[in-house]
Amino acid sequence: MRIIRHRSILSLNFLLLFLAFTGSAGAVVLKPHFCHAVTSSNHLPGPNGYRCDGTPRGYEKQWLWLRHELTPDERARTDWSLTIRQTRFRQLSVIFHYVDGRTNIHTVRAGDFGDHWALNAHLAFPAPSRDVELDSVTIGFQDLAAYDLLRVRLLPEPIRAREAGIVALLAGCALSLLFASLIYNLFLFGVAKQRSALWHSLWVACMIGWGAFWSQLALAVVPAAAGIASVRICAMLAAFAEAAATMLLLSSIEPGMLPRWGRISLRALAAAVVAAAALAIMPPAGTPSLLANILTIVVLALVIGVIMATGVAWRRGSRFARDFALAWSLPIAAVLYSIISDIVVTDTRIFSGELLVLLVGAFQTVWLSVRATFTLAAMRVERDRERSQRARFEQLAETDDLTGVYNRRGFLVRARQELARTDGKQRTVGLILADVDHFKRINDTHGHDVGDLVLRRIADALRALSGDVVVGRLGGEEFGLVVAGGLALDIFVEQVRETISAIDMTDIAATLPGVTASFGYVRASDHPDASFEPLLRAADQALYRAKALGRNRGVEGHPADVQRGEEEPRIGHDRRTHRSSPLSFRQ
Template identity: 40%
Template structure:
């Protein structure tokens, strides 16, 4: 942002001259017409000294004698950095009096445009050298903004290739970062990457138009329209950069007044940049000075926001300061050198593109790290929540599903059941004489018995078979798809496996269970199946324990031996029996 502001000011103010540049002065004579004259009309008498005035609505002639300049008149090319004008005509005068003339005008630069916002005019090679050169501008916005350089053909070709490659690299980095931030903004739904994407996209447009790469697709934008678009985009980019920097900092970290002042100054730059971009005549340089003062105020306010937030331990502010460190170092270096003489004439604009790419890349990396950490924290919280929910569905002693868990499983089976004829069976398992085990061997031994039974029946668990402990000495197995004969064999196998286990009790301390089985078809209801299985279990206990008893969904609900005992209530006969 700092370099962008500096380059915007540099584009609106006169620059220092390098050795190969042509500048207003005694060696550059000028003439002015207050109206645009015909193409072949001769200029008024040339004046060599002072500054030209009154040319913005007319024509301006600039003439220089090349015999006093350190250039080779036999190998010569003029490079003009694009400015706001309607037409530019260049005439090379040779020692024998021959004149070679070419011109460009707004909307048509032909083959004269070059990367880096430049227009090149080639002096045809002849046996005699070029001795003088005359340029004519129609409706030039400001002579003070002109940058013109003379060089040989080899140097010009090298510059064109190097400049095009450098600009393309910077624009590619910016475009990738813009697309990445746009995707990040959609993914995390945060304002900061959205502002960053908008800023980087604005810089891509600015760079493409300044470099004139856009003329491949829109040749009609050549000339003043491109220069005006660059000014507007520069101001808009400063507005977006301000919003990106200020909104990245938590509201509680900054005073409301400072935050609003920074945002309003950024918005003011964007708004005031529009009339300046539209101007073709008038005090462009003077208005540029005023806009420059506003930009410096905006930079100062943003810097104050970052400094204050950094002192208050804001990580976002420190990341922004890190992103701006390289541009600030470049800005300091530019105070000690002429930016227009570096990077093959690309000057400060090249530095802007790479500084912008650096800022966007830095902030993209830090934002990605921040949001990745947030996502990890979110995923950790979700995992913890899922684990808590799973623990709430599990019995803490045995690790089996508890009453809540088995009800959820059966309800899920009821919702997902596609076959109305599919059978579902519930095996209600109760340890015989469990109270005697606790009384005789202690509650620790009783817990070991329950865990051993759980380890025996959990072996049956699979997609169609779920195992749970309802509480106390009651266990449940829910199994699908077994016909009655297979279900009988399965229930007997469960009973026999439990009876055959060793439980670490002294001789004679075997453990048996009674099992009540209920089966139904269609959409199973746990409470209904439990009531039926409970009646069957009552029958097994009454018949001597250590046996399996079956019930059916079609049994008489009003059987005198059955009762709706509730999910956690034991039948009187089974309580500790």
């Protein structure tokens, strides 16, 4: 199963990269065919002011003009649209020249792209369709950041619209998956209180913000962010995402898989990335390039550190490190493709590197969310198993092995809980102690095996009593009961006495006479201010009197016994081994 999953990830990598190189038929890449000129103002150069060889230089603080003359085949179409993929400039002018000498001019500037912004970080300028042919296109940039990163295409408007539709669909799906994953991981954090779910949520939130600003969807809400502001926000969010991913790794990886110094180093690098990214969003005058270089260095150091930490943990047997590496193989491949394509790939493709990063980021977060779900499910199963075992052990610790009812410890716990429930409530609650009469004689005459069977038979009868009854064996032949309900306590005790007297023991021993029991009881509801120990003492004293009066009867405890001292009676012990006890002659 692991081999199939690993191969699936690798296959998806190759599939996405193949799709990324899918081009648009009919698109014309203009960059290799540009003639260029550099001026200090926005005045359009004359026809002889352009150079058609070499690469533009010294344009960073000037106006860079690029001109393309359409070929005869290109002039045959009248539905051209110009797309530009580079938004780091102060101002941009696009001029369409027609063969009749007329021009059509479009102008945008940083912070105001008007209705020319398009998805996939493009600016789109459709040429007005006229009866005359389009002759040439001139593009003017003021303070362009990097000519090497400029991507300009001339393509038919239907193809551009189709591409825009595909990109909108893919970007929308990716952002929707990311948003759903954000909600889901926040839910996991709220339910499971796992820090890894919180860090994953922060990473997803950064990816959503980055995708919204990179694709320019955010411009529908904050149009003033067009241009350099969006670029800086994207850089900041990408750095924050790297830091969140690092903390996700550190919070999820199993203990002992990384050395302490390694964890400290990664946390320090993540903090440095966040600090550098925060400064880069609003850099002081004269520091943008310096801060950008610092941010690049610390991000690169963090990425290297994360890769090394993942490898070390994977080698030590960390399952999360393995899943983390597989999930991150897609974004890393997408980023590498984005970097390489900017250098060696002509811009005829539908998929940009950034769109591919957004798509695989959505897949990655789904992968990690599914993995977290299975991990939490396994943890819940293990937790439920541990709880079940703990409950079983607790039950065994509070259960009498011989009779199956509560032992002394379990009965006293349940009795205290039941009596505590009577506070402020109008209901009858009684505490009853029962002692089998002449039990020592049964053991001496018929043997301890028969005595054990007698105790089991009595316990079964007590357990079968109707109503809200708690039954426990306090030790030897003594049982305790707590009963709550509307039936008078003395009537209930008499019913219990008759039930025990009516038990047929002849199948246990043919010569075994009928078994009886003596009872001492107290109404706890009549003493709402009394604690449990005085009530138990009063019931024990009443049982003592029942034995003294001839056994096989029930005696109610006196109020004076309840008020007498707080010392817990010595119940639950074999009367034969405590001759100093006033209850020793009950046998």
